[in-house]
Amino acid sequence: MGISYFNSLSRQIEPFTPRDPAGRTVSLYTCGPTVYNYAHIGNFRAYVFEDLLQRHLEFRGYTVNRVMNLTDVDDKTIRGCHAAGLPLAEFTKTFKDAFFQDLAALRIKPASHFPEATGAEHIARMIEMISTLIERGHAYQADDGSVYFRIHSFPAYGRLAHLNLDELRPSGRVNSDEYEKENIGDFALWKAWVPEDGDVVWESPWGRGRPGWHIECSAMATGILGPQIDIHCGGEDNIFPHHEAEIAQSECCTGQSFVRLWMHCKHLLVDNQKMSKSAGNFHTLRDLLDKGYTGREVRYVLLSVKYREPLNFTFDGLSAARGALARFDEWSRRIEEAAAAQPLDFTAAEPLPDDLKAEAFGAALDDDLNASAALGALFELIRETNKRLDAGILTPGQARSLVAWRDEVNSILQFQSGAAAIPAEVEALLAARAEARAAKNFAESDRLRDEIARLGWTVKDTKDGQKLSKS
Ligand code: AMP
Ligand code: ZN
Numbered sequence: 001m002g003i004s005y006f007n008s009l010s011r012q013i014e015p016f017t018p019r020d021p022a023g024r025t026v027s028l029y030t031c032g033p034t035v036y037n038y039a040h041i042g043n044f045r046a047y048v049f050e051d052l053l054q055r056h057l058e059f060r061g062y063t064v065n066r067v068m069n070l071t072d073v074d075d076k077t078i079r080g081c082h083a084a085g086l087p088l089a090e091f092t093k094t095f096k097d098a099f100f101q102d103l104a105a106l107r108i109k110p111a112s113h114f115p116e117a118t119g120a121e122h123i124a125r126m127i128e129m130i131s132t133l134i135e136r137g138h139a140y141q142a143d144d145g146s147v148y149f150r151i152h153s154f155p156a157y158g159r160l161a162h163l164n165l166d167e168l169r170p171s172g173r174v175n176s177d178e179y180e181k182e183n184i185g186d187f188a189l190w191k192a193w194v195p196e197d198g199d200v201v202w203e204s205p206w207g208r209g210r211p212g213w214h215i216e217c218s219a220m221a222t223g224i225l226g227p228q229i230d231i232h233c234g235g236e237d238n239i240f241p242h243h244e245a246e247i248a249q250s251e252c253c254t255g256q257s258f259v260r261l262w263m264h265c266k267h268l269l270v271d272n273q274k275m276s277k278s279a280g281n282f283h284t285l286r287d288l289l290d291k292g293y294t295g296r297e298v299r300y301v302l303l304s305v306k307y308r309e310p311l312n313f314t315f316d317g318l319s320a321a322r323g324a325l326a327r328f329d330e331w332s333r334r335i336e337e338a339a340a341a342q343p344l345d346f347t348a349a350e351p352l353p354d355d356l357k358a359e360a361f362g363a364a365l366d367d368d369l370n371a372s373a374a375l376g377a378l379f380e381l382i383r384e385t386n387k388r389l390d391a392g393i394l395t396p397g398q399a400r401s402l403v404a405w406r407d408e409v410n411s412i413l414q415f416q417s418g419a420a421a422i423p424a425e426v427e428a429l430l431a432a433r434a435e436a437r438a439a440k441n442f443a444e445s446d447r448l449r450d451e452i453a454r455l456g457w458t459v460k461d462t463k464d465g466q467k468l469s470k471s
Contacts (some may be wrong), residue, residue, distance in 0.1 A: 003060060003366045005231075006308060008239060008262040009160055013368055018062065018230045019260065026062045027225040028054060029259075030111070031217060031234040031242065034071040035095035036080040038284040041298065042268040042275050044106060045311055046235040048302040049265040049369075051108040053233065055412040056365045068111040069220045070096060072118050074213040075177045078200050088200050089118070100453040102285045104470075105295030106302070107414035110454045113224050117216040125219040126211045127204050129253045130189045138252040141206050145192030148173050151185070154248045158184075160262060161240035177213035179241055187245055188212040214245035218253070221246070227254035236264045265307040272312050283313070296415065297321045303371050303413070324379070328415050331382045332406060334389055338399035349404065350397035356381050358405055365412070378409060426457050430466060433459070 003016040018026045030050045033039045039047075047068075054064045071077070072092040081091035096116075103110065115122055130147055133139035138153045151157045151165065158165050163181060173186045193201050193208040201208045211219075221229060227250070234243060243262065250258040267274070270281035288298055300321035305311040352358045358381060364373035385402060388394040394402075410416045433448040452459050452468075460467045 003056075004368055005261060005263060006368050008264050009259075011162075014261070016261065019228060020230075024061070024063055026057055026064050027230045028057075028064055028066040029217075029221045029225060029229050029232045030066065030068045031238055032068040032070050032114070033095070033099050034074055034076055034213075035092040035099060036074075036076040037095060038098050038286060039095075039102060040275060041283050041285060041288070041302070041313060042235070044102065044285060044298070045268040045302050045307075046233070046265050047103065047108055048106060048299060049307040050233050051106075052303050052307075052365075052371060052412065053231070053263065053369060054109060055414075056369060059362065059408065059412050060366075064112075065225065066111040067113045067115065067221065067224050069217060070099070070114060070116045071213060071216060072096070072116050073200060073210060074117075074216075078197060078210075081200070082196070082198060097450060097453070098286070100450060101458060104453055104456045104458060105285060105289065106299045107295065107456070110456065114454065115220045115224060117211070117220065122216070122220050122223060123202055123211065125223045126215045127190075129215060129219055129222075129249065131205060132253050133189065133249065136252060138248075139189055142173060144175070145207055146175060146188050146209065147190040147206050148186040149189050149245065149248060149252075151187070151248065154252055156251070157244065157248050160244050160247060163240070163244075181240060184241075187214065187241060189215045189249070214242055215249055217242070218246045218249040222250055222254060222258075227256045227258070229259050231261045231263060232259040233263045233265075236266055239264055263307075266310045268302075269310055269312045271314060275313075288318070293318055293322075296325060296417065299414065300325060304375055306368075306370050306372050308368070309372075324375075325415060325417075327379070327382060329417055331386060332416065335385065335394075335399050335402045335406065338389060338394055339396055339403045341396045341399070349400040350395060352398060352401050352405065356384055361409055378413075426452055426455055426468070429455075430459065430468060434466060437461075 004013045005016050006013050017023070020026070028050075030047070033043055054066055057064050073088060077088060077092055081088045084091050117123075130139060133149065134141070134147065137150070139147055139149050141147050161181070163184070165184075173188075174184075175188045175191060179185075179187075189212050190204060190206055191209050191212060192206070193210070197210060200210055202210060221232070232243065232246075247258050269275065270283065273279055273281060275282050285295070285298060289295065297318055301313065301317050302311070304321070357377065360377035361374050361381075364370045364377055367373070385394060406416075429448050429452050433445050433452070436442075436444040436448060449459050456470065458469050460469070
């Protein structure tokens with residue numbers, strides 16, 4: 001049986017096939033954080049789901065070329081930097097750094113590319129795309145100086161969110177990045193400068209201004225991955241207007257179908273309520289780490305419920321994750337011990353007995369990434385092998401196969417504890433950073449710390465020098 005995933009566009013489970021004629025490489029675009037605040041665990045539900053997707057594809061032999069953008073200019077970041085009295089780049093840097101630390105703490109594999117919307121090449125591409133859209137009659141500059149996408153020029157507008165434009169009667173133009181379905185209208189591609197923007201401004205053929213949020217993702221996605229992408233993900237709130245707008249902009253520009261498979265995760269709830277600052281149930285990862293929970297435990301909670309089911313976050317759930325991981329650790333220790341019971345040379349790995357149903361784990365993931373069923377299969381196998389270990393009937397050869405199987409499962413779940421070997425790339429960056437610090441080049445040292453964080457490691461400066469830990 002091959003892999004099947006639910007496509008938000010067709011609202012059906014479909015067999016997965018990448019566009020690559022060799023069938024090996026998958027391009028994946030995932031909408032990243034808006035860096036105006038610390039990401040909350042709801043955001044991380046989306047990123048952990050995407051991590052599970054990437055690792056599942058890799059487990060099945062695909063190579064994944066993944067882009068995760070950072071939205072470092074939009075309505076929210078501009079408002080935030082002015083409230084903080086900081087230049088935009090300085091304001092967003094704090095949250096970018098925090099984001100990379102959080103990704104590492106949650107054992108999320110770094111994307112192949114982390115483009116930032118304010119990157120000069122991306123702004124240039126946004127301007128180029130908007131020019132093309134104007135040339136082709138899909139966009140126009142309005143009296144307010146901003147450029148808008150003409151939604152009626154693209155009959156498929158509304159397909160992803162399953163809206164019928166004729167029934168909706170668009171209500172004019174919308175300049176804000178986010179809007180409700182009731183206020184549908186021509187949306188802003190380029191926003192003319194207004195005094196509230198302060199010094200956040202770029203030159204363009206339509207005067208000074210800044211890009212809208214939606215064109216940022218279209219430009220970074222098609223700029224890095226090309227006009228056609230295999231999979232595009234986000235949380236369910238991204239479907240409208242963000243992804244709907246991305247399809248319209250990209251397809252009107254390139255003339256090609258933008259994305260094969262749209263995947264969206266359901267929202268995370270806290271104690272069955274929407275997470276919000278006002279309800280006081282708003283958690284960031286660092287809040288939970290401060291309370292003594294680990295990134296591994298939070299990861300467990302976030303991936304334990306299938307991505308298309310609502311996930312209700314509770315502290316009881318976190319305690320249950322702690323218990324489950326302790327069971328996993330204990331089992332891991334026992335199978336390693338059993339595998340080492342005879343010297344390697346004498347004990348060839350034996351196939352796992354069929355009745356352990358080891359393949360049920362991967363099969364559950366192949367079935368639209370059913371993580372809860374996959375964890376069910378894992379813990380069933382743990383229960384069964386523990387019984388055989390207790391009875392002394394698990395052979396060392398079987399135990400060795402189990403260790404190999406555990407490693408495969410762990411390549412997806414990332415549950416295993418213990419110190420990890422430091423990769424050579426991280427060692428090299430660490431050495432370069434020591435040199436930069438000795439030369440008092442702190443900007444370079446900060447840059448290298450970020451690079452190291454992107455590879456999943458945290459470096460701290462202590463009186464004894466740099467201390468490295470797996471984030
Ligand atoms: P934002 O920083 O608001 O652009 O959101 C970043 C990502 O997190 C997007 O993919 C959102 O859809 C997703 N997201 C936001 N809130 C939640 C939530 N409560 N549960 C799951 N995903 C969310
Ligand atoms: Zn996006």
